[in-house]
Amino acid sequence: MALTLFVTGTDTGVGKTYAAVALVQALRAAGRTVGVMKPVASGCEHGPDGLRNDDALALIAACGRPLRYADVNPYAFEPPIAPHLAARAVGVTVDPAVLDAAYRRLAADCEVMVVEGAGGWRVPLSDDLAFSDWVAGHGWPVLLVVGLRLGCLNHAMLSAESIARQTRLAGWIANRLPPEQVEWAANVETLRRRLEAPLLACLAPAAAASPALDGMVLAELLNGLKATV
Ligand SMILES: Nc1ncnc2c1ncn2[C@@H]1O[C@H](COP(=O)(O)OP(=O)(O)OP(=O)(O)O)[C@@H](O)[C@H]1O
Numbered sequence: 003m004a005l006t007l008f009v010t011g012t013d014t015g016v017g018k019t020y021a022a023v024a025l026v027q028a029l030r031a032a033g034r035t036v037g038v039m040k041p042v043a044s045g046c047e048h049g050p051d052g053l054r055n056d057d058a059l060a061l062i063a064a065c066g067r068p069l070r071y072a073d074v075n076p077y078a079f080e081p082p083i084a085p086h087l088a089a090r091a092v093g094v095t096v097d098p099a100v101l102d103a104a105y106r107r108l109a110a111d112c113e114v115m116v117v118e119g120a121g122g123w124r125v126p127l128s129d130d131l132a133f134s135d136w137v138a139g140h141g142w143p144v145l146l147v148v149g150l151r152l153g154c155l156n157h158a159m160l161s162a163e164s165i166a167r168q169t170r171l172a173g174w175i176a177n178r179l180p181p182e183q184v185e186w187a188a189n190v191e192t193l194r195r196r197l198e199a200p201l202l203a204c205l206a207p208a209a210a211a212s213p214a215l216d217g218m219v220l221a222e223l224l225n226g227l228k229a230t231v
Pocket residue numbers: 011013014015016017018019020021057119120121177178179180205206207208209210211212
């Protein structure tokens with residue numbers, strides 16, 4: 003079975019997809035066969051083949067394999083609202099067995115699976131299930147993307163504590179989200195001292211919205227992972 007990494011973040015819009023795409027590219031450059039999943043997504047758009055989510059499409063493109071969309075993103079909801087509310091609005095209950103089945107199909111023929119969450123670690127998927135419960139049930143190591151902006155220290159520490167209670171925080175990634183935070187380096191240092199898990203990479207702000215990262219950052223990310231998973 004594939005080594006599976008779950009990518010969560012301190013909030014929505016902090017760079018989970020950005021970091022996950024970079025991670026997938028780094029793994030591919032290192033010769034690994036990679037599978038991807040965005041199990042539950044809201045904020046999807048109608049296309050000729052049904053609802054499609056930008057994160058899922060970006061992850062599929064990064065992994066460079068013709069994965070079945072319905073496996074990568076079994077639950078796609080249109081309104082950009084919390085997943086359990088988007089599901090309820092269309093009379094759907096997110097079923098972990100459906101997520102598991104899709105995961106198994108993808109994981110069967112790859113070495114590493116990169117799975118992106120929605121929002122942050124404790125986001126609800128239904129009245130009875132949080133995203134974190136599904137991840138913890140599998141015991142997957144978690145990568146926490148910290149979007150460097152005001153408030154991120156508290157969000158990062160709370161997330162790290164909660165992740166450690168349910169499964170293992172393999173490492174965290176500092177993302178210098180634009181507009182760049184004043185004192186970003188001091189914030190990274192503050193977290194480096196307080197979080198037990200290692201800092202795997204510090205992602206620079208890209209000039210364009212391209213997820214491409216320079217070779218050094220990719221190597222750093224990969225080496226950090228090798229040491230921790
Ligand atoms: N280091 C960066 N440099 C430039 N742009 C970035 C950087 N990190 C993220 N972005 C941009 O910020 C936006 C939010 O990032 P991203 O979509 O990766 O967040 P997310 O955590 O995956 O959000 P969601 O909760 O919607 O899945 C995107 O437009 C992305 O391209």
